[in-house]
Amino acid sequence: MKIEKILNNNVVTIIDEDGIEQVIMGKGIAFKKVFGDKIEEKKIEKIFKLDSKNASERFKSLLNETPMEYVEISRNIIKYAEKTLEKKFEDVIFLALTDHLNFAMKRMKKGLPIKNEMLWEIKRIYRKEYSIGIWSINYIKYKLGVDLPEDEAGFIALHIINATLGESMPNTMNITKLIQDILSIVKYHYKIDVDEEALSFHRFVTHLKFFAQRMFSKKQELSGDDSLYEVVKDKYNESYLCVKKIRDYIKITYDYELTSEEMVYLVLHVQRLTKDKSVASNT
Template sequence: MKVLKVLNNNVVIAEHEEFEEVILTGKGIGFGKKTGDSVGEEKAEKFFILHGKEEQEQYKQLLNEVSEDFIACMNEAMSFVKEQYKFELNEHIHIGLTDHLFFAVRRLQQGMEIKNPFLHETELAYPKEYAAAEEIIEYMNRCVGVSLPKGEIGFVTLHLHSAVSNRSLSDVNKHTQLVSNLTEVIEKSLNIELDPKDMNHQRLFRHLHQAIQRIQNNTYNEEEPHSLKKVLMEEYPVCYNLSWKLIKIMQHSLQTTIPDSEAVYLTLHMQRLSRTK
């Protein structure tokens, strides 16, 4: 491979015959190199691809602000979770998550701490990404010599899910916020306090996340069990009416029509919850 640009002693952009431009990382890989020099793939400890000039420019700017040691810790952590969890990650995570954790460490060192109100919801929604995020935080704490708060596991989880699903982080955050809003409405309307450890609560959470995802992906099964709908309207009017209140909230947030069948599924979940209070 040919060196296109040396970003620092441990990171270079190189020309790869199959992947075109790639980011190579490795101890001392950029030392003494200049544009046009050859660099063997065996010299690189890790490499990844950033498609497009905008992403490459963002990564270059990040390297001007973040220490080489921190970049090395992040690359090791990301390589570990890719191998351990078999994740196919959008390579933009090398920018977004590095930037997030670097400033999380800086805030911690300045005595600032940002609370994460959606930690339990995030763990229930994305359990595999959450487990990987726990390992990333544990590794970064050891590598950088800090003690990041538990709430950061939730933020890292959302970055991982964004990279796994190829959805924007803002879209994933909006999705998480919507589910949190829906559960608050359920708690107030049914006068209950949902317990993240309760199986019925977990089922409701997973249903809400999966329903929103199917709606956004246009993969929702619109078949409505009419006979069941009539029974639920008559037997459980409070839960049935509440289900339509939730549907209107989802429609407003997602700016799309929600299939009527969703009222049936939500009513069943909420009736199960109200029965156990």
């Protein structure tokens, strides 16, 4: 590999065999190097393959204006998240998270922290990602001596959620709001508090994540066997009435019509959730 451009002592670009520019990172990788020099492979710590030219240009611009300690912190947060969630993320998360951290640090220095309006929902629905956010702000405090507010843990969690779902930030926020609204409908229909540690709760939330993702991407599943719909409707009538409220809310708010198959799955999940021994009645 030969150097195409030197961005700083730790970052260079190359042109791969397909003619696509890649960003190579490693401590001192460009020290005393010039255009056309070979890269010492033992110094390579990370290769970023960004598909679009626009993303590549944004990434190079970001690396030029961002302190390398922020870049390193972002890399380590992503490594920790991948290990915790046992999932490999696309390189685009590095661009988004590094940009966010750079902006967050500038805001903090100016005394202008931003309120995270979805913090409560994130803590409740995305517990693992939120725990990564908390780890991250503690790590930043250890490395930089900057005490970021809990809101920033929520913002970092959102970036992790985006990477996990493969969604944009607006879609992730829409998905989170929809899940929270559906949980609220169940809560108020049954007048209960649900034990959020219960397995049935986590299964329900997981189902809602994938349902919401399909809904916002307009990938509606074909309706299944209507005979099963009628059986579930009769057998679990109270859960069905609750899901009817969910269906009506989604139709009015998002102009999306639930299929009979989607209704069946929601009824079954609501039934499990509300019949769980860990559900505590408010009445």
